Amino acid sequence: xxxxxxxxxxxxxxxxxxxxxxxxxxxxxxxxxxxxxxxxxxxxxxxxxxxxxxxxxxxxxxxxxxxxxxxxxxxxxxxxxxxxxxxxxxxxxxxxxxxxxxxxxxxxxxxxxxxxxxxxxxxxxxxxxxxxxxxxxxxxxxxxxxxxxxxxxxxxxxxxxxxxxxxxxxxxxxxxxxxxxxxxxxxxxxxxxxxxxxxxxxxxxxxxxxxxxxxxxxxxxxxxxxxxxxxxxxxxxxxxxxxxxxxxxxxxxxxxxxxxxxxxxxxxxxxxxxxxxxxxxxxxxxxxxxxxxxxxxxxxxxxxxxxxxxxxxxxxxxxxxxxxxxx
Numbered sequence: 001x002x003x004x005x006x007x008x009x010x011x012x013x014x015x016x017x018x019x020x021x022x023x024x025x026x027x028x029x030x031x032x033x034x035x036x037x038x039x040x041x042x043x044x045x046x047x048x049x050x051x052x053x054x055x056x057x058x059x060x061x062x063x064x065x066x067x068x069x070x071x072x073x074x075x076x077x078x079x080x081x082x083x084x085x086x087x088x089x090x091x092x093x094x095x096x097x098x099x100x101x102x103x104x105x106x107x108x109x110x111x112x113x114x115x116x117x118x119x120x121x122x123x124x125x126x127x128x129x130x131x132x133x134x135x136x137x138x139x140x141x142x143x144x145x146x147x148x149x150x151x152x153x154x155x156x157x158x159x160x161x162x163x164x165x166x167x168x169x170x171x172x173x174x175x176x177x178x179x180x181x182x183x184x185x186x187x188x189x190x191x192x193x194x195x196x197x198x199x200x201x202x203x204x205x206x207x208x209x210x211x212x213x214x215x216x217x218x219x220x221x222x223x224x225x226x227x228x229x230x231x232x233x234x235x236x237x238x239x240x241x242x243x244x245x246x247x248x249x250x251x252x253x254x255x256x257x258x259x260x261x262x263x264x265x266x267x268x269x270x271x272x273x274x275x276x277x278x279x280x281x282x283x284x285x286x287x288x289x290x291x292x293x294x295x296x297x298x299x300x301x302x303x304x305x306x307x308x309x310x311x312x313x314x315x316x317x318x319x320x321x322x323x324x325x326x327x
Contacts, residue, residue, distance in 0.1 A: 001323060002039040002295035004132045005030060005071075005314075006222065007060070011244050011304040014052040015324060022052075025307045027063045029300065029314055030062050034068035037326070040104075042074045042297070048118040051246065051304070058091050063217055065099040073099065076188070077108030077170045081129035082119045086148065086155060089140035092167075093159040106188050108170040129173065133181055138164065155166045168214060172256040174199055176308065184209035191256040192218045197246040216258040217290070222299040225316040229277040232309075235265035238283070239303035240275040277303070280320035287325060296321070 007026045011018055030041050041064055054060065061073045080088065096103050109126050110116070115230035116123040120304040139146040140155035141164040147153075158166050168188040169180035177196050180187040181203035190194050197213045204211050224240070226232035244261040251257060270277075278286065287296055298317050300310035 001290065001292060003037070003317075003322060003325075004042050004074075004297045005033045005038050005287040006041045006042045006297050006299040007211070007301065008046075008243075009052055009060075010243050010246075011052045011302065012239075013304070019052050021307060023060075025062075025310070026060070026301065027067050029310070030064045030071065031120060032314065032318070034071040034117045036322055038071055038318075038322075039295075040072045040074055042076055045079050046112075047079075047083075047115045048112070049246075051242075053246075058095060061095055061103065062098060065087065065095065065102065069154045070101040070102075074104040074106065075108075076104075076106040078105050079110040079115060080107040080133045082107060082121055082124050083133065085133045085136035086140065086153060089137050089155045091099055092165055093141060093157055096159040096161050096165040097157065101165075102118040103161075104166045104168070106168045108190075108270055109176070111252065113257055131179065134167075134169070134179070134185070137167065138183065141165070146320050147255065172196065178203050178267045178320070179208055181211060182207050184211055186214060188214045189216065191258045191260075192216050193256065217294060219273070220258040220297070221273060221286070222297050222302065223283060223286075223317075224275075224277045224299060224305070225263075225280060225283060225303060225321070226277050226317070227276075227279060229279060229282075233266065233270055233279045236305055236309060238276075239305045240277075241266050241269050241303070243303035244269055244275055258291065267292065275299075280316050283317065284324055285323045287321075 009022050009026060011022060038062045043054055043057045043060055045057045049057050061075060064073050113123040136148060142156040142160055145152050145154045168186045168202060169176055169187045169189055170194060172190040177187055177200040181200050187200045198214055200213060216220055244263060248261050251260060259274060261274045263272050263273055269275055298312040
């Protein structure tokens, strides 16, 4: 079973001082998780927010790699059309070298026009932008000269992982599945979508490419550990609700996400079960229900959770859950 440390650095009332402390704590938590045998740090990219939601996941990934030895870092998702393709190829190759192959990137289109506007990108042209970025990455990582926008370019250094760093295509549309199949890249649906997985494999067969699917489970839960969940919900449930409501506000009516809440208050959020505060024993029972191949996703700084409380959650997981899972 995978153990995932989710970090997005949300803070409902950020200041430079509080965010600096939160960033430092996040890197320290990643180092602690690495020492305790966590599988993965997961982060993401968002822009034009009021609460500090992670805008620079590649910078954060570099800090994590510098502080760790084994743990992987997944950027899920990187909004690739917002990036300069050549610079992105260099950055991802450098991170792959720094991490010794521990980087996983999920390339997504995003779902907020505001992010495209903030970066001067055409929201309606995001599909062609995505095609250009992905094809450029694959060409650049060969280390050989290639033609880009009418000129010959060459990107160095070559990445550590061959033929290239692990790159998945994320999304919930047939267009995303078809793009992944055409490029011979693995597909990461944004929710549990078996029909879309089947469509991806149909398209792979048509294009004659290889690939695989990382399918989310039917239910995804973001976890916070506490010895007294009732007390924790009373004291900290507002932080979980802040993140849940902001994320839900970005989702259009037809969008599909593995982490989607409709709760309007803390009580409804607790009943819903997307965000969960559980004891170590309850976490172990959840792991047994999830089974092999699943993941436990710990979100210790969720929604601006106080750093000290985040550390308590992380220690409970590392000291009372992980050893029993491995034993």
